[in-house]
Amino acid sequence: MRYLSRLFQPVITIPKNAVIKNTEITCKSQRLLLECGLIRPTSSGLFTILPIARRALNKLESHIIACIEAAGAQRMSLPSLTSSTLWDKTGRLEEVGPELMKMEDRHQKKFLLSPTHEEAVADLLSDVGPMSYKQLPLLLYQIGNKYRDEHRPKHGLLRAREFSMLDAYGLHTSEDCARTMYSRVSDAYAQLFKRLQLPVHRVSAPPGSMGGSMSHEWQLPAAAGEDELATCPRCRQAALDGDQRCETCGGALQWLQSVEVGHTFILGTRYSLPLGAFYTPGTGGPQPILMSCYGIGITRLLAACLEHLSTDKSLRWPKLIAPYDIIIIGPKEGSYEWQSIGSDEMDRLYDVIAHTQPDADIIIDDRHHLTIGKRLVMADRMGYPTIIVIGKAYLESPARYEVYRSTRPDFESGTQTTPYSTPAALLLTEAELLSHLEGNDEQLIKSSA
Ligand SMILES: [Zn+2]
The missing domain is CATH 3.30.930.10 (Bira Bifunctional Protein; Domain 2)
Structure with a gap:
């Protein structure tokens, strides 16, 4: 599935202390899976x-x-x-x-x-x-x-x-x-x-x-x-x-x-x-x-x-089982960036990444009626390991993408339950982005710090 708008993902907001199909919402995985449209109870203890x-x-x-x-x-x-x-x-x-x-x-x-x-x-x-x-x-x-x-x-x-x-x-x-x-x-x-x-x-x-x-x-x-x-x-x-x-x-x-x-x-x-x-x-x-x-x-x-x-607000997945590895977010329809960049750029980038990273599961957030900020918040909540934004920085010279990556720096500490942190955006040219996705990213992180 190439476009997010085509996904069957019935997102809901659960009011506090709600009981859904005889089931109390008692933990964060249950709440996030339900709210993000990933599972749906059919009756007590049974889920689609x-x-x-x-x-x-x-x-x-x-x-x-x-x-x-x-x-x-x-x-x-x-x-x-x-x-x-x-x-x-x-x-x-x-x-x-x-x-x-x-x-x-x-x-x-x-x-x-x-x-x-x-x-x-x-x-x-x-x-x-x-x-x-x-x-x-x-x-x-x-x-x-x-x-x-x-x-x-x-x-x-x-x-x-x-x-x-x-x-x-x-x-x-x-x-x-x-x-x-x-x-x-x-x-x-x-x-x-x-x-x-x-x-x-x-x-x-x-x-x-x-x-x-x-x-x-x-x-x-x-x-x-x-x-x-x-x-x-x-x-x-x-x-x-x-x-x-x-x-x-x-x-x-x-x-x-x-x-x-x-x-x-x-x-x-x-x-x-x-x-x-x-x-x-x-x-x-x-x-x-x-x-x-x-x-x-x-x-x-x-x-x-x-x-x-996960955090209370955002899903986080083991990297190997994230439903999609990469999400691409383009400008809002009608914005200045939209007029200059156009919607074809999302598809072009999709094809370039799919070519260099054949195993990556990529999706385009094509809900262009929403602002970049709003879709970024939703993408963070879903826990996509890599979020690529085509926005203002893409109009500069050289054109650059905003890239957000979930990282887990302290996994090795073992017993601690440590949520991922999403660091601030890296600004990367296309060549840098592709190298980054291939994992040659240590120098980039250092140079941008
Ligand atoms: Zn001991």
């Missing part, structure tokens, strides 16, 4: 993902896929509906109980809209019959929507009743083998969060209703988070529960609100045994397959990033 947010999710998914496939995972798709019988056999039908979305088909056969697929995967392995030990280990994954009938859906996409997840399942013949894969997938997670420049902490967690021998939560600090994370500013250790002092270095711990964006488990035979998922070892009879599982809440991660990075 609108095109701009969908673009960000697509990018986020592509990075998740790259990381998990680098760890050797193979993608598949299980049905969203799982027979309740399977959940009955593992005891989770009763355990998870009211959080399950249940339904019946016309033959009164009972199903649930799955919140997770351990049962379905174990049933699949049981169905294909005992695999040879030579075929294991395996790592299977899917990306799809999951369902949880939250008692109180809250904070928009952070605690919704339908949400998108990566769920991966490791299949093993031994605990050692499970641990090897567990650490490989953990490395893939760490790689993903590093690419996204998010200070996500891996912390030990109780396995809870999932069962198993090892479990970690992956936590991103954010004010709206419902978990509490103890972090050590000195050695960066983090834990979900802790004393006043860091176990590793003795430093004083800091407590932060945080959001669980991922969870990893070694499950053992908790699901394979009751559902009959066996393999054949080199000698002796069939043995239950050991399972591990790995989840990332994709819609939740998106909201958590925004919660972590």
